[in-house]
Amino acid sequence: MFRVAARTNILRGASTRSFLSSRFASTLALIETNAEGKLEPSCLNLLDAAKQLNNPIVALFVGSKAAIGAQDLQDSVKCEGLSKILVAKDSSLDHYLPENVSPLLADLLKDEEYTHFVVSSSSVGKNILPRLGALIDNQPVCDVIKILGPTKFIRPIYAGNALATIECPQTKKLLSIRASAFPAVETGKLEGAEVAEVPFTLKDALPIEWVSANLTKTSRPELGSAKVIVTGGRAFKDKESFEKYMVPLADSLNAAIGATRAAVDNGLCDNSLQIGQTGKIVAPSLYIAVGVSGAVQHLAGMKDSGTIVAINNDPDAPIFKNADYGLEGDLFEIVPQLTEKINAAKA
Ligand SMILES: Cc1cc2nc3c(=O)[nH]c(=O)nc-3n(C[C@H](O)[C@H](O)[C@H](O)COP(=O)(O)OP(=O)(O)OC[C@H]3O[C@@H](n4cnc5c(N)ncnc54)[C@H](O)[C@@H]3O)c2cc1C
Structure with a gap:
């Protein structure tokens, strides 16, 4: 076993600096909820990013379960500056269909008070933001990982190999926020936020219809919010060995299981793990990272992890350059030993 030199991680330790903002500035935050109407974990990170804009925050819930989300927010989140909650309960807004949600957002953003709109960089945010940008003729800034001020943001480009600093002079800043780059706001009770209903009727509906959702069910922590992830690569030759070694390791740490694209393409696991x-x-x-070479396209998705451990039998594997701890050797020997030691330490 060897210790790899500590990584320089320029994204860590997001500044909590505050900025002077316009007297009338306000941030509208679209808060995503799950099928039961409860908050998605990423909204805690979204709210931290919204706080860093240093404006009063207005949280927006949409769809027939909007009121459940609003109540969940009030019961479970502490967010200084969150002064108002809007609920738009129309069922045409269910499932966040961008063709239906974007006109509502465009309407709300006509209010001069709103200088910023924030949404998570999730599939919902990625669907809605370009359409909203087109409707109000504004260029969105996507995948923001750092807020330098009310008009200055950092986002990754070239698959995370470079960072672009964007100065956005538009009157409305449309931002999608990469949740993993911001800490979560505190949990607790939200005090003093006013709740108001937003009347909405879809006009000129496009011929768009929600058909169904095909979701992978798992009892493991969700990849996007898991505290510990064990990831397997192509080194596992088949699905059986992937499961035989990765599942006990994940169980020992109560971890989510991830995979590289090569592992997914070779049929070792479901593509929702990529x-x-x-x-x-x-x-x-x-x-x-177990039997993962560390290709740039893989690093783009995990290099901001807190502590990275790599297990690989090739001492020159690029993953070791990004790892805090490296275990050089055969994963088929190391993984069972590691799993056993973790379980023994817990007993
Ligand atoms: C446009 C584009 C997008 C892409 N997007 C993604 C993406 O989102 N995610 C992603 O992961 N990849 C992505 N890729 C693919 C990426 O380039 C790599 O091909 C892929 O990440 C490699 O996966 P891997 O590390 O599992 O496999 P390999 O590169 O084959 O590495 C396997 C590693 O296992 C080690 N190994 C083998 N046997 C053992 C053993 N017994 N014990 C220990 N170690 C062992 C080897 O030394 C090697 O380092 C993308 C590529 C392109 C072109």
């Missing part, structure tokens, strides 16, 4: 440029972006406290 992490990277074309998969999920994650930043758990602990990331264990």
Whole structure:
């Protein structure tokens, strides 16, 4: 076992600096909820980003379960500056269909008070933001990972190999926020936020219809919010060995399981597990990469993790350059030993 030099991680330690903002500025935050109407974990990070804009925050819930989300927010989140909650209960807004939600947002943003609109960089945010940008003729700034001021933001480009600092002079700043780059706001009770209903009737509806959702069910922590992730790569030759070694390791740490694209493409696991440029972006406290080479497209999805451990039999594997701890050797020997030691330490 060897210790790899500590990584320089320029994204860590987001500044909590406050900024002077216009007297009338306000941030509208679209808060995502799950099928039961409860808050998605990423909204805690979204609200932290909204706080860093240093404006009063107005949280917006949409769809027939909007009131459940609003109540969940009041019961479970502490967010200084969140002064108002809007609920738009129309069922045409269910499932966040961008063709229906964007006209509502465009309407709300006509109010001069709103200088910023924020949404998570989730599939919902990625669907809605371009359409909203087109409707109000504004260029969105996507995948924001750092807020330098009310008009200055940092976002990754070239699959995370470079960072662009964007100065956005538009009157409305439309931002999608990469949840893994911001801490979560505190949990607790939200005090003093006024709740108001937003009347909405869809005009000129496009011929768009929600057909169904096909979701992978798992009892493991969700990849996007897991504190610990163990990821398997192509080194596992088949699905059986992937499961035989990865599942006990994940169980020992109560971890989510991730995979590289090569592992997914080779049929070792479901594609919902893919992490990277074309998969999920994650930043758990602990990331264990097992038989993963460390291609740039994979690193783009996990390099902001707290502590990275790599297990690989190739001492020159690029993953070691990004790892805090490296275990050089055969994963088929190391993983069972590691799993056993973790279980023994817990007993
Ligand atoms: C446009 C584009 C988008 C992409 N998006 C993604 C993405 O989102 N996510 C992603 O992961 N990839 C993505 N890729 C693919 C990426 O380039 C790599 O091909 C992929 O990440 C490699 O996966 P891997 O590390 O599992 O496999 P490999 O590169 O084959 O690495 C396997 C590693 O396992 C090690 N190994 C083998 N046997 C053992 C053993 N017994 N014990 C220990 N170690 C062992 C090897 O030394 C090697 O380092 C993308 C590529 C392109 C072009």
